[in-house]
Amino acid sequence: MTTLSVRNLTKNFGALKVTDDVSLEVASGEIHAIIGPNGAGKTTLISQLSGQLPSDSGAVAIGGQDVTGLSMPERVKLGLARSFQITSILPGFTALENVAVAVQARSGSSFRFFAPVAQEEELNDAALAALKEAGLDDRAHVRASALSHGEHRRLELAIALATQPKVLLLDEPLAGVGGEDAEAFVARLKRFKGRFTMVLIEHDMEAVFALADRVSVLVYGRIIATGTPEAIRSDPQVRAAYLGEEEEEVA
Numbered sequence: 001m002t003t004l005s006v007r008n009l010t011k012n013f014g015a016l017k018v019t020d021d022v023s024l025e026v027a028s029g030e031i032h033a034i035i036g037p038n039g040a041g042k043t044t045l046i047s048q049l050s051g052q053l054p055s056d057s058g059a060v061a062i063g064g065q066d067v068t069g070l071s072m073p074e075r076v077k078l079g080l081a082r083s084f085q086i087t088s089i090l091p092g093f094t095a096l097e098n099v100a101v102a103v104q105a106r107s108g109s110s111f112r113f114f115a116p117v118a119q120e121e122e123l124n125d126a127a128l129a130a131l132k133e134a135g136l137d138d139r140a141h142v143r144a145s146a147l148s149h150g151e152h153r154r155l156e157l158a159i160a161l162a163t164q165p166k167v168l169l170l171d172e173p174l175a176g177v178g179g180e181d182a183e184a185f186v187a188r189l190k191r192f193k194g195r196f197t198m199v200l201i202e203h204d205m206e207a208v209f210a211l212a213d214r215v216s217v218l219v220y221g222r223i224i225a226t227g228t229p230e231a232i233r234s235d236p237q238v239r240a241a242y243l244g245e246e247e248e249e250v251a
């Protein structure tokens, strides 16, 4: 069964064609990585999938249901969640409050301000469970401003997890995270494998090849290749357009 289906998606910013006729089928439980050079349109594509950016043409379906005309909160309710590259975390709030508030806001329920939110037991339990899954429950009552960069990334993951996604969109979850933190993050995502479908944008090729079942390569808004990590790694067109260059940089 296909969980995420993308058909001929296009987005223009003025004269600039940023996503150009993108089609993609992501199977249930699959981790599908989207790689490509800076400015290729990866974040724009994720924004179109999440419903933050309207598409100029094309269609998106989750579990066979067309969501093209739906808002982000409506998509969240159907199980499509995005973890943000640019953080939307509130620094003065604790990790727990951030998850609780985000769940309320993003699921489109009424935004009742802080004290009542903190008192809502059910919401807190869900938020705490999400923090635990993201490996941040021991920091639940710490203000976000006091969390490290790696902990912020885990908080963003917790926020996405708390919406109980069927499809999780991850936009560079490892950006700025290094060493052991990165390894732990990859191990955590690996544990989620099969539980929900993931679309992963990531520049860290080690992480991509460790996690992805399939990889799509986006160049100038077009998917130039889709395949297993092994097939993508050895694809001459991909190497010429992107991968060779990246790997040389790493080496």
Ligand SMILES: Nc1ncnc2c1ncn2[C@@H]1O[C@H](COP(=O)(O)OP(=O)(O)OP(=O)(O)O)[C@@H](O)[C@H]1O
Binding pocket: 013, 018, 036, 037, 038, 039, 040, 041, 042, 043, 044, 045
């Ligand atoms: N709101 C916008 N208005 C105009 N141009 C935009 C807008 N958002 C993105 N762009 C342009 O669209 C192109 C693709 O940007 P996008 O951020 O989607 O690429 P990306 O592949 O995610 O890049 P990176 O790997 O650097 O994050 C870039 O040329 C960018 O300048």
